[in-house]
Every structure is written in C-alpha cells, then in structure tokens.
Amino acid sequence: MTIQINSAFKLFRQKFLIEQLIIPTRYKHRIKFENDLQKIRNIGISAHIDSGKTTLTERILYYCGRIDSMHEVRGKDNIGAKMDSMELERQRGITIQSAATYVNWHGSNINIIDTPGHVDFTVEVERSLRVLDGAILVLCGVGGVQSQTLNDRTGANPKRVMEQIRKSIGFNAAFMNLPIGLEGNLSGIVDLIEQKSVYFDGQNGEQIRYDSIPSDMVVEAKEKRQELIESISNVDDYIGELYLEERMPTNDELIVKNFALIQNAQDNDQSQQPPTEEEIEKIEMNPERDGKNIFVGLAFKLDATKFGQLTYMRVYQGRIRRGDYMYNSRTKKKVKVSRLVRMNANEMEDIDEALAGDICALFGIDCASGDSFVTDRNSNLSMESIYVPEPVISMSIKTTSKDSMDQFSKAIQRFTKEDPTFRCHWNNDCKEMIVSGMGELHLEIYGQRMEREYNCPVILGKPKVAFRETLLRPVKFNYLHKRQSGGAGQYGCVIGVLEPLPMEQNTKNLFSDETSGPNVPRWFVPAIRKGFDEMCEKGPLIGHRICGVKFRLQDGKHHVVDSNDIAFQLAAHGAMKQAFETGRWMVLEPIMHVEVSAPAEYQGELIGLITRRNGLLQSTNEMDNYFIANSEVPLNDMFGFATELRTLTQGKGEYTMEYSRYSPARNDVQQNLMDKYQQELNEQQQQQTNKMSKKN
Template identity: 55%
Template sequence: MTISNFLRLSNVLRSVNKSNVSQIEKFSSHVKYAEHKPLEKIRNIGISAHIDSGKTTLTERILYYTGRIDQMHEVKGKDNVGAVMDSMELERQRGITIQSAATYTIWKDHNINIIDTPGHVDFTVEVERALRVLDGAVLVLCAVGGVQSQTLTVNRQMKRYTVPCLAFINKLDRMGANPYRVVKQMRSKMNHNAAFVQLPIGLEKECQGILDLIEERAIYFDGDYGESIRYDEVPKDNRAEVQERRHELIEHLSNVDETLGELFLEEKTPTVADIKQAVRRTTLKRSFTPVLVGTALKNKGVQPLLDSVLEYLPNPGEVENTAMLNEDKEGEGQTIVLDPSRNDKKPFVGLAFKLEVSKFGQLTYLRCYQGMLKRGENIFNARTNKKVKISRLVRMHSNNMEEVTEVMAGDIFALFGVDCASGDTFVNDGKLQLAMESIHVPDPVVSMAIKPKNNKDRDNFSKAVARFTKEDPTFQFRYDPDNKETIVSGMGELHLEIYAQRMEREYNCPVELGKPKVAFRETMMSSCSFDYLHKKQSGGAGQYARVTGIMEPLPPHQNTTLEFIDETIGTNVPKQFVPGIEKGFLDTCQKGYLSGHKVSGVKFRLQDGAHHIVDSSELAFFLAAKGAVKEVFDDGAWQILEPIMFVEVTLPEEFHGTVVGQLNKRGGIITGSEGTEGWTTIYAEVPLNNMFGYAGELRSMTQGKGEFSMEYSRYSPCLPDVQEKLIRKHQEDMGLLPDQKKKKN
C-alpha cells in the first residue's frame, strides 16, 4: 500500500463509528483490487459454451467464492434479482446472456479478469471479440447435452486465436448426466486430446463431491453454499476407477509431452508435480485439454476449477502477441512481438475490442498488451491517428465501474469518450504506426424490414440504430431504394428481435419487424465469354472502352467470393484503367439481374480490350465492365444460391418421428442422430429460408421440451420452384411483368 493510501485510511479510521464501517470496507476493497500484481499472478480468462450450459451460473459462483459478491442469485431467479453478470433487464427476463460482461476478482493472491460470454449463436461476435483479447478460456460443457453445435463454433474460435482452454463438465446433478460420454464426444467431434483430471463421486441426485486424480484424494463441499472444502481419502468403491483413469491421464499426456513420455517409457512413476507440470506445458501448447467436473448450481467443483485456472492456464507473459509495423513502405508487413512485461518504459499498445454506450457516453473496452497507461495521458488511434486525452480510466465489474489511476500490460480496462471502431489499435506515440490483428466478424445471415410504429419516433429510431450498429458489427442497417424500406441484418431472428425490444425499452421507440429476408446469392452455372464495347460521343471528349474476356463460376467451396484476374498482355488495356474495370465488375455484382440479390462465386478474367488515346478514361472502362457483366447475364446460365444452416435439435425420444417428419417437410436433410437415456439429438442441414417460425413449432410439437440451435454451413443452389418465386417477385417489384407493362402503357 502506498503512503498516501495509508494516510487516507488512517484518517478514515480516526473518525470511525458504526455508520462509516461500510465506507472503510468499500475503500479497503478498492485498494485491494486496484493493487498491481506481478505478471505471473494475472489470468485473463473467458467462460464460453453452448447456450444453457451454465456459464453465467458458474461465473456467479466464482465471484461469490472469491469474495467479490456477498450473495449468489440464480439466472432465472425467483427473487427478481438475477445474476450479477446479466445486468441488462432483458437478460434477466429471458434467462440468457446477450452481451459479454467483464469483471475481475482475486483468488489466492492472483488477479483474475473474467469475461462471461453469450452462448446463443446469434450473439457469436460477443464470443469472438472476447476470445481475441483473452489468454485462456474455460470451455463449459453440459453433462447431458455434451458437445453441441455452439460448442463446436466456440472451439473453432479458440483455435482461430490459439487460446488454451480447460474443459469443465457442468450440471452433474441433472437427470441423464454422463461426463464419460462428453469426453468421448470431445475426442471424436472436436479432435481434442482430452482426459479427466477429476471424476465425480456419484451422478444426478447422488452427486456428493469430486475425486482429484492427480493428488488421489476426494474433495467434498460442505456448508450451505459449498464454501467449506474438505479433503478426504478416495472412497473404496472408487479406488479402482481412480487408478484406471489416472493411468489413462498419464498415457494421454505422455503422447504429447516428451518429459512425461520418457518417464512413462522408463516405467518410472511420475510424481504429482511431474503430472501437474506436464498438464500445464501441454495445455499451453493446446495439445492437451484437462477435463474438470462439477455442478455450479449445487456449488460443487468451482474452487478446484479456480485452482486449475491458476495452475494450468497462461499468464499474459506466456502468450505471444504480435503487431504489424507500418512505419514506411519498406517496413510494411513486418511483424513485431509485443513485450508483455510490466515495463513502463515500453510504448503503450492496446486493442479496443468492444464498444458500449452507457449513460456517461461511449464506453470502449481495451486490453493493454504492452507498456503502461496513466490517467491524464494522451493516446493515438493507430488507424485514424486521432489524439485522445484519457480523463477517466475504469475497470468493469459487470455494469459497475471502478476508477483506477493506471493500467499495465495484461490488464483489461475501459475508457470514455473515445471515438473508434471495434478492433482499433491504440498507442501513446503518434509516430508509432502499429496495427494488431483485428477481430473476425461473420457475415449476417438474416434480414428483416424495420420501421418505427410512430413517425414522431424517427429521431429516437436513428439514435438507436446508430448506437447498436456501432456496438455490434454483425448488426447492420441499410435502406433499400427499390423496395422503399429500411432493412436490418443480423445473425438470426432472436438477434434482431432483441434489438427491436431494446429500441422500445431504451429509446421509447416501438418498432415493427417485417418478414425476414434471407441473403440469397446469384451465381453462374457455366463459363461465358464477353466482348463489350462502350462508346459514347456527344461533342467534345467522348467515352471509349472495350473489354474482352471470360466470366466463369468458382468451385462450390468458394461460392461466396468474387475474383478478378487481369490476364492482359501488351497495352491494349492500359494498366491505369484496370482498377476501373475491377470496380465496374464488383459494383455490378452488388445487385444481380435475376432476383436483385448479390452476385457471388464468379471469376472475371480480363483477357484483352481496346482503348482510345483521347476518349478512354477510368470511367469509360468502369461502364464497359458493367456492360460486359450485363451481356454475360443475358447470354449465360445463372442460378440462385441460398444459405444452408446446420441445425441441431435436442428433444425427448418420444417426439423423434414427428420432429424428423417436420424437418423433412422444411426441405431438411437429416445428417445423423444420437440418443442417450431418453433424449435424442438430431443433426440436419436445412435451408435458412425454411427455418422461420421453427422455434414456436418445435415447442408445440415437443410440449415445450425441445430446443434447437443453428449456424451457417454453406451456400447451395436452391430448388427450381424457390428460384422461380424469387425471380417473379423481383420482376413484380421492378414492374417488369407483362400485365404490369400493359397497365403502364
């Protein structure tokens, strides 16, 4: 504690009486959390999983056991309080996490920064940006549901940012809990080299505690809230299983760790320290996933999980973070490794990973990767080179802010009044041109027409849209001049529905959502050559440009992209006009002629052309490219593609036949199913266009017990009748049908 803090505390103590005891506690708590720990005593972790696996409940328990909160509340609490990390009223009502929330706490003298993320696929960008700035993660799996569709998505995201993780099998108290099946699924579906480091003592109602395989002991959780930990010998009934699973753990570790492998080959018995060090080494390399077990709701297994976070997950100094140096043209693309040591002499480098509008203005969440930042200092946005003075530095505990005077490498913090985008890099030296890898943002898959119910709410509507599109890059907004309507796009129906409800609650602007529009695409079926001459003469300088080449379809796995290739030789098409041709091609592909949707999966090969010494310009070649695409559209064979979703439905066994029949009706292809103890999971691929309204239908078919999740799989040609409907509707909207033309005449 600094001298100034000590004097301040002693002054408070002098004037102590019963009424200001809480003030002292609050101040000492602030001092405790504001203290900077050495780098090795910091952990930045995320808690990620499929929807309804118990992430928020687990975070609530972690905060309670670490002394961060005084009382635990349930996600769907009867006391109308709800979990700390679900600070939004909508989250508490629906019992789901919508926004990722950050907090920090202390466990065994280690600072742990935690980000609790949503599980629903519609809010996948929240998980994406959290994992981008974290050093480690806890992958929570439901002991009944096992590896589900969103678990696979989260796993891919962890792989993208090479985040080491621990697996925590939660909900051992649920009917049908089977952690052994979950580990098998982790190995088969996720290709994880996973093995138990803990086992349950009993399942479902009989769940009494857990068995530590490394230290060969039983752990029991006594007290009203499992806060008192008691260690004991392994019960006789479990000893054989402990020996067998411990041997399996050592075998899995030996396959990926040389040190332990040598001991295994020499038939030496590894010590507890040997095994723990091997688990840590292999977890950091992502070559092994330790599996822990417990039930957060029944307060079992949370404290050993916290111990494992400290023992096996990396501190910020053990993770290599890089940035691109763009000082000049020669240095562009040069990758430098950032120094995570808590050295205030190094220049500050931070990454903005999340934006949020609070009552005090825009709140920008940042992760400090190098150097130190103090209140009152200036920082620069590396993308725009704008200077910002830091007036307030805060650390977040859900939606509560706690002021700090400085932050160091490894810290997660927030700033006010910073105009930036998600993924911007900040430095404290304007000359330092650094850029960190940005955040992967998936493309929206569902679009809906939106309008305020009352015209007088248009101002509030504009404010809400401006805020939400800035906060969430997957929520997009545009005006469609052809249909004369405003369109919002997002990751799913729930995503758009939540934003519509937030507009009403937070901006007093009730809105109407129209029928969702699916992001169809248009593509070619076979190659088609073009030779187009654009010529215009109307006195003075004219326009002259000729383009020749071939447009051809890309292979199915690339059917969402566009490619432009310049194959010209010689000077028939001067090189300075080629960008104009590319722009013309890309611009025309924004709206296809078949159904008005984007064109994709097409390669434009420019092979030759001609120019005029006076009349040729970039604009002329831009218009020639547009004409060439129109020519290919008239001559070539085109088809419409639609997004196919990977759908996973979990339901009681007795409804299996009904649900399969309904999926077939919706044009789905069943790719597999698996059943366990009265429950079935059906895997299918269904066109997104056929999935609207499925949530309500599934509930009514399964008496409210069924649930489903879906995520984008690929684009595939749609059925002829769907294509015909889309073409007819587009012609109707454009007034191109024969009967419409007659009326006009």
Template identity: 60%
Template sequence: MFRITQKNVFKNISTIIKQNLKCMSNYEKYADHIDLTKIRNIGISAHIDSGKTTLTERILYYTGRIETMHEVKGKDNVGATMDSMELERQRGITIQSAATYTLWKNHNINIIDTPGHVDFTVEVERALRVLDGAILVLCAVGGVQSQSLTVNRQMKRYNVPCLAFINKLDRLGANPVRVLSQLRSKMNHHAAFVQLPIGVESNCKGVIDLIGQKSIYFDGDFGDQIRYDEIPKDMKTESDERRHELIEHLSNCDDLFGELYLEEKPFTDSDIKAAIRRSCLKRAFTPVFVGTALKNKGVQPLLDGVLEYLPNPGEVSNYALKEREGEEPQKVYLDPARNGNNPFISLAFKLEAGRFGQLTYMRCYQGMLQKGDSIYNMRTQRKVRVARLIRLHSNNMEDVNEVYAGDIFALFGVDCASGDTFVTDPKLDLSLESIFVPDPVVSMAISPTNSKDRDNFSKAVARFTKEDPTFHFFFDDDSKETIVSGMGELHLEIYAQRMEREYNCPVTLGKPKVAFRETLVAPCEFDYLHKKQSGGQGQYARVIGILEPLPSNKNTVLEFVDETVGTNIPKQFVPGVKRGYLSMAQKGLLAGQKLSGLRFRLQDGAHHMVDSSELSFFLATQGAIKQTFETGAWQILEPIMAVEVTAPDEFQGAVMAQLNKRQGIVTATEGTEGWFTVYAEVPLNEMFGYAGELRSSTQGKGEFTMEYSRYSPTLPGIQEKLILEYEKSMGLAPEKDKKKRKN
C-alpha cells in the first residue's frame, strides 16, 4: 500500500508544476487557433554566405524559441539550430531548407531558412512557392550578387513581397549606401532606408529608426536589452535627408500617401507605416533594414518590420485550378478563413526521409485538417488516413491535433511527389499550381566502390531522387554507365558524401558530363514512307512535313504542330507521330545528345485502311527524323553559364586571362575599395576545375559563382570532337561518316 508522506506530496506537486511550466513554455513558442491576421509565413533568402542561417538563429533566440545561440561552423562544434545535417555543420553551408516556427508579440511566425548555393536552388523555389513574404538578406560588403538576382527572380515568379535586410555591417568594407544603389539599379526595386546604421565596421553601435526618428541600441551580452535614445547630433542631417527620401519614394509608390504629400497635408508615423505596408504588399516598394546578425544588432526591429509590412495569409490571393477536358483551366479562389467551414486543400512542397518513414512538408491553403481525417491525393486519387500531424522546428517535431489555413505542417507515411495537391473532398477536382523545377546541367558517372553495396546504393538513389526533383538518375545503354545529373559539381558531391555517411555506401564519381543538345541550323523538309509486309497484317504510314529550328530564346524546348487537313492522316494516328518525334528527341544521331529547340510541323501523309496503325506512324516519324539527319544541317548546343568572379584588384589580369582561356566573354566589370567583380558568360564544359585554378592564382582570396544562363552553339572544333567520340563509342567508321556529313 502506498504510504502518504510529506516527501511524496512535495514530489507530486513539483511534477505537476513542471508539467504546467512545460505546457506554458510550449504555448509561448506558438499559439494555436490564433487569428489569421496574427500569422506570418516568411522565408529567409540570399546569396551564399550573406548570413541567412545566423539571422534565423538570432530570430529564434530573441523570440524565446531557443535558449542559447550557436554559430554556423562555430568553435563549440554545435552549429546553428537550422543546420541539422552533419554535413551542413561541417561545411558551414545550408544544404536543405529547414522549417521552424516561433512567436513574436502575439504573432505566429513560420520561417523557412533556405540555401544560398545555386546548386540547391530548388530548395528556394519550393520554399517561396508556399510562403507569403520573404526577407532578402544582402551582405553590406558583397552587395547584390549573382544568387541575390536569382532569388529576386524567384520572388517575382511567385509574387512574394519582401523586406531587404543589409547584414554584416560589422565587416571591413561595409557600405550599406552602395548596396541600396545596387538594389535599385541591378534589381530594379523601389527601395529606401527605413533605418540608418550608427557607424559601420568596428564602430557599429546601433541603428536609427527613420520613421520614429529615434536611435535604437542593443545592450547586454547578446543584444537582448533594447534601449531607445535621441538621434546622435552628427547624424541628424543625414537622417532628415534619408527620411525625406523615404517619404518621396513612398509618395511615388502609394497613391493615398502621394495625395497627402502633394497636398502638403500633415501625416503621422502611422500614415508612413500604412503606406509602406500597402506598397510592400503590391511589391511596389522594398523597405530596407540594416544590422549585423552576428553582433546581435538590428534583429528585433526587423522582426517588428515582418509583422508591420509583410502580409498575413488572408492578404495573399491563392488560387487552385479546376481542369475540364477541352477547356481552359478555371481559377478558383481559396478562402483562407480559419473557421473550418471550407473544404481542406493543401500542397506538398517538400519530401524528406524521416526517422519514421517519408516526411511530407505541406502548406494548408484552405479549411482545416484534424488528426484521424482522411485526405486524397488529386494526382493519384489515393486516399490516405492522417495518423500524425506535426509542426517542425528544424529536425525536431511536435505533434498537433489540427491545422488551419495558413499553417505549415508535416505528415508521416504519405506516398506522394513534390507538388501534389491534397484535399478532403475529391469531388472538388481542384489542383494547385506546381513548383518550377530547373533542368539539371551537370552529369557524372556514378558507381558504388564495392559491388556488395548495390542494395544500399539503390535505396539511397531512390530516396534522393524522390526528395530532390533536380537530382536525376538513369542508366546509359550506350556507355553502359549509371549517370546522375544535378545543378552543379557541389550538388552531386554532397549526395555522394551523403550516400557514404547515411547508407554506408562509398561511391566513385566519374568526370562530369555536360548536357549538350542537338538542333537544326535551317528548316529541313521530310517525306518518309514506312512500309513493311511480311505475312499477315503489314505496316504502312507516310509522313510529310518540316522540321525547323526555334528562335534562340526557345532553344531548350520541343514543339509539335499538327497542320494536316483532311483524312490523309486520321486524327487517331497523330499521337503516334508525336510519340515518335519525342522518342527520337531523347537521343540525336549527330553526337548522341538530346534534341531541343525544334518544331515538328506535320503537314501531310498517307495511310492504308488495313495496314496503318499508331505504331506504323510512330516508326514512320522516327524514320523521318533519321532522314533529316542525313539531309539537314545540324549543330550542337552547349549550356552557357553566367559567371561572377570577385577577387582583390592585384589579381584582375590573371582572372581575365583565365576566363579568356576558357572561351569566356566578359559582359561587365566593377570595382570597389580594392576588390573587383567580373561578370562573364562561359561555356559550362570549360568551367570544370576552375575553382582550384582560381584559388591558386588569387592566394585563396578569389571566389566565384555561376548559374545557368542559356544554350548556345558550340565551337566547330568541340562539335567535331563530340561527333568523333560518339562515332567511336558506337563503333562507326569515322572517315566514312565525316565524308557523308560534308556532302
């Protein structure tokens, strides 16, 4: 029998108090069933090494989400909260976007920290697809860099309003005024300071709030004690000028505020904030905040700016598409009201292999979902019962009972693909617009180092290709090699390391292969008859038309146009023609590369009442394409990369010489305070090994970034080399074929 003692009573009371405190602390970190206007879904995006993850770490600390701050690649070997992967902590870079949530001034903030490397650009794409607003982080020294421009294009694609945050004011050479001018000239943003720094580099003391006309200081060891004071006398003139500049920009962007300004009516700080909010939501104006996340300055006012200027889910118009056969897709407005009366609609935007099976990140756009409900995948029409609903904090999970419109959450054990739409009522027949996925540009041969690891290798590839739509895997029948394709060398290298770490399967990567393309130089007519008779039903099909090149701005696509009139080719056989064209486009006959930048115009043909079939026209089309390879003039296209190189001035000559040696065309140069930046367009085939060469020629000080720009014809020498290599691999007689090509 249990004996009641004073000790036991105190023990039970202390247990209850601890449980209540735990519940209270969880409540402080996130409030359930909160009003829609008190929710913000934001992303933090920027160029490599601009301080995104450090900024997220500070946000989580100041909002009470974490108890201690850690640095990216810090001395304590803990690493930032959002860099949960071991590889991320070792390299000091973000590889996967990570979701978290927190509470600031009674507002729920869902945050997604995204990578800066162009190799992981799909992580930014899918984050921005589901977010309502973003913080564009810019380095006070580097300014607007190549990946900043890419992120800006992605925000524009999904119409995401943003705030700009000029970070790293404590760094040597910090110049926020130059960054603002680049924001206006390079990104075409209507932007103005809403804050000014009180000193830069080692003198960075705080910021001036131009709207409230006061200075803000961040005292204490961790900058968590905010002190307001008057504007320093030596900065009074500059702050007045910058405030006037802010008001002028707002009057140009916002009609309501413009009227007040032109009529010289008095306006308050609230009028200025309301004008910033209205114009920011329309993407007409970008307020610019300043600070240094590493030195704990400027983060809390930025959080206030997120609440004041970025939209809540109710202020963003989201639409689903209702598709009917033979009709244009109909747009259906999604109601974000959190009353639970509307049918549930959500988008799966990211997949990840978790500890308990596949983890699917989702954004709820309409309605409510409870634990135990059943949802339908609109693509596969499969029904899934929701066993667990999870809210994410980096790699930690917290179970919840229900989610509402505007929430970002995750499910376990749902078999789906990235971009799938889930609903509770399949009769709605609605689907959300999917995510833009760029084509991979680098391929490598890959194989497990030990043949006994093939099972683990297969598991790893199956998982990574499902998680990352830019990571492709296929077997090349000609070279008898297993090929992986991705967005860059770093991308493929990271997956190779993850295979070894997570699946105990070391792999060997071969020399990267570039995704060349083949296209026509001039239109080429074709007239091909496919006729086969060998007892029983034969095959008969004739196709007539033109295969023509598309303009250079469309040289990565394939088009099929049916221009037939009458019944020479019955309409039921036209899909067979299209399939034959697309099948042949997978591998050209010039150098074994994919065809692109072509339009197949089917103009006429002939069929047989008995012997014609879809297969006959499929084979006839393949024969017609082969015919154009014999009669037409073909060329090989290669991917051209936009390259940005930054290094000290004394190495400018060496860098220019390297780019010229690699067939690069310099498009622009700029210099500032002892450093120069070169912008060039260089064929991807020439860029392999450039990282090591640049480091050795600039004493390790130079850095470069590159991203895909376009496809362009290769030089004749490279084309000839690719053709000869292909002929050799196919066992053809090169001299004979060379003669044929010349004729």
C-alpha cells in the first residue's frame, strides 16, 4: 500500500513566492537567503487566451539575459516567441503545450512554466500547476476578468480590472504601482512602496530612470498606497498591529510583507502553510525511518523527442545526480538516470544534478504522467496523483492513405502517452477508429500534427458527444451461470443490488463486496468485478458507457469443482443483463459552462442565442459597453455555436466553454439517440444476415 503525501504546493494555498522576480533591482541587497533551497522558485504564468502569458515570458527572458532580442507571438519576422517552439503554435499564435524555462536573477534560480490559455488543453495547465509554488495571473487591461480578449483594442482600465479581481475572483488584491498614462501614452509607473516614478527609456525599456511622482498623481498615489497597506494588514499580524496603532510601516517592512496577499485568497491561516520544501511534513509507512535524504520526484509531463521520451520532473526532496538509480513508486521498477537536462523551451542544457525545488527533465525513463520516483526501494512514499479530466468530445478518424497506417500508429502511440486527455480506440460496432478529447480544437490540433510531424494526413469525422447511461432506481439481481458439457463445467451465482449513485458521483462506478461466509470465495470476487466493468462499457439504451452505478455483491453460490474465474465473470455479465431488462435507465449528457461576451448592443441576440441552444442563463453583467452572459448549455447543442455567434455580432462576439457536469438528457434527445441506436443495430443485423445468406 502506498501512502499519499498531502503536498503543500497546491497553487492557491501557497504563498506568492516570486519576490526575486518582480522586486526591482534596487531592492536586491535587502533580501537575505538562509540557504540555497530558498533561492529556488517555481512559478507559472496563467491567463486566458491572448491575455499576454507568452509575451510576458518573452520579456522576462530578455531582461534576465536568456535571449538576445524580443519577438512577438504573431510577429511579422516569422520567428515568434521563444516559448512557442512548435510550428503550429507560431502559425496560430496560441500556446498548445506548456513549456519550461529558467532564469537567474541576482542569485535566485527561477523555473518558469508558460501554460496554454485554451480550455481544450486543460491537462497542460493542470499538471503544470501541480508542481508550482505560485503563479503570475495575467489579466487583460481591457477585458479584465472575462471570457476573452480582442486583440489591438483600446480602453485599458486597470482600476476596473482591480475591482473585478476583488469581486469576481475574491482575491485580496492591491496595486503595487500605478501606470503613468494608458495604452500608447504609457510612459512609466509610480512605485507605491518607494513613492517614486520609474521611467523605462531606450528601445526596449532597458534604461531605468527615477523621478518624483507627477503632480497630478500625488493624491491618487497616496490613496492607493494606503489601500496596499490595508490589504497587507488583513493577512499579516505585524502590519495589522501597526495599522491599528495608526503607525506607518517602513518601506522595508512592506517589501517583505506584501507577498502574503495571495495567500488570503484561499486560506487566512498562515500558520498552516509551510513556505519551503524543508518545512513540509512527509508521511511514510515507517515513521521511524529518517527519510530526509531520500530522493522524491514527480513526473508531471511527458514529451517524445528524437532522443527518446523526455520526462519532466519536479524534485520535492533530496537530490538526483546523473548516473543515479531510482525506483518508480507505482511499478517498483529500477531505472537509471542516464541523462539529466534543464529545459529552455525546446532547448536543453545538460546538468549533473537537480536539487529539491528544481524542475528538470530526464531521458530514457519509462513511466506515466503522475508517477512518483524515489531512491529507496523500500520506501512506500508517493506524491498525490495528477487530476486528469475525462474527454467530452469524440470524432472518427481515418488516414487518407492505407500506406500511412504505420505512421498513424506511431503518432497515436506518442500522443496518447503524452496527453492523457487524448484517447483513441477502435469501435467494433461502427468499424471506425474513434479519438476523444477536450474539444474540437484539441482534436483538430492533433490531426494537423499527424500530418506535419508524421506525414500522415487524416480525416476527422463529425464530432460525437460522450453521452453516458445510468440507472434511475435500485434493481435486484440473482443470476446463476451454469454450464455442463462433459468434463469440468462452469458454475457461478451472484446475488445483490445494482443502485444509482448520487448525481455528484454520476461519472464513476463503484463495486462493493458485502458477502460474508463461504458462499462466494474471496478469490472469485475480482472476476465478478471484472465482469461488471466489462458490461459497463456498453449500456442498454444507446450503447454508450454506463456510469453512476454501484454493484453491491451481497451473496452467491459456488461449486467445489466447477466454479472458476470465468464462471463468476460470466455470472456478473448475466446479472448486469438482468438489470438492463428490469431496471429503469436514462441517458446523461455533458453540460458545459459557457461564457459569452460582445458589445452591449447585441445583448438581445446573445440571450436569444443561448435560449435557442437550450441553455440555462445563470448571470449577466454589463461593463464599459460590453455585455457578458454566463450560462450552462448541453454540449450536444453547442456545435456551430461559434459561427452563429460571430454572424449575429458581426464578428465582435467571443465565448469560452468548459466542462461542468453530467446531467439527464432531455426526453426528445434521449428518444432520438435510442431510435438512432436501434437503427444501427438493425442495420448490423441485416448485414450479418446477408453474409450468412452468401455463405449458404
């Protein structure tokens, strides 16, 4: 049994530990490090599409001396940003895969992960956030906290965005500086801590010039500095006491304390949050063992390169050196660290060792995303697994030429291993290869990558929604599987109840062994569970997967000679078929959270569009002549939504969509699906009849 570590590095429950990146140079001499471990920071840059994540990373790399010149995401020089190394990323101007890099800033090592903004690539964000200490949240100065950002539009309003951060997200946020001018007239910032103006001269702003605060901003700067102090006092006892005593904190005190702001977003109790790896409590099965020197790492991302599989790893404890041996906590397999590198987008730098807090990459490691590694084979220590959402859209896929099947197989093998939300399987009923993912764009990108990277053009069919089937009320089963045909026979009986799970658990299935006594020997229970799982692959109504049910095995019978695994497995099949015939079943469909925004003049069109798509309007908001609507819409009704939205709003409307939950489908939808499924069964039966006739 493996004990899971309750990691302290969950993004929104950790302090905002990136001071070495954003504190201006003149503050550096005031920061003192107790040890080398405190000089390592792992941060992510997160935002919505086109909000500037990759652009910000490009500036950080330039000012830290990692790149010689800055390039735009959609630059006309055909070079593109450093972190968008994939050809499709440069072409589309979006981030598809998370990319890692590192910088050194005044003795501090800062590992940075640039993540995608599109919800279709959610797993790239999920597993990146899993290994970070903190994050920079980038918000559009115009759109703020909303669903999208239109490029090259005017109307930046930092004050309004700050209010949205406080109200919509609930962060205890405050300005650290104020812009001097907006948009094209931006000339510098007012530093609210030092109470000075900072101007960035030169072609790329590399020449820093200090001055007094402009006379027309003195009053505003004083007010915003007071807001900053009040915000810090809400999360820091020391500053809070000064505030109550009406004493002003010094600049040095503000510099040290202002990074506690983010912590209050999720947890006001500072004492529960250990700030460094050394202070995190480790839990092992043998508490007497001194595990401080045991290496513990988490493989959070896989990538295939010409040198083999590249495994991105976060080191949580100890250190790993090139040539060391370590063990996979899941498989217990021993592997050798033959090559250890540090990533800079798609470039690699060989290193000899990685320390606690580092993000590195290894070659030649056969593992899955989310596996933990240790250097002590006897240690049952493991990190928390990475959350992987279930795919919501499926499409048929086929190659344009039979000659490219080998390349197609290689591409599928690679992509499904790299991305756990991308699935592929053969549907024997419709005789088609089916790929599943998080959205149309997700599958479209992989189709294009097959052509570009493997010279394997493919054709994607119409998107198919991942419907599910579930039980409405409990149904009893009592099934005896008995077969006698000379020699050893088959005998297995299962008795129990199949019941629905609560709606909040309707995406999973449970198996419960409630037997007692010798009627069903323990060694046959796994076979019964296997039979149950197999029957859940295809439901009785529309042939989709069954979920949200619990198989309660309460009793049964066995035969001393004829009982075996296959007998009880088939008995479980029969029990499920009984439940199919006597139980009441229904279809579940994925419901998506949809956020639509457009100029306020199109408010009526947006509401009408959502209503026609059988959406449930949850909230509306209007700000600065922009109308935003939040709703829940069945995924089955969302196809073609983008085209209709842009037509109604003359191209000015945008939307985002993400999975919310599974919910019962409407009666008309369920009936249509059942009729279509029955028609497919009739056609298959007719084909089988025709084949038999030809043979005869």
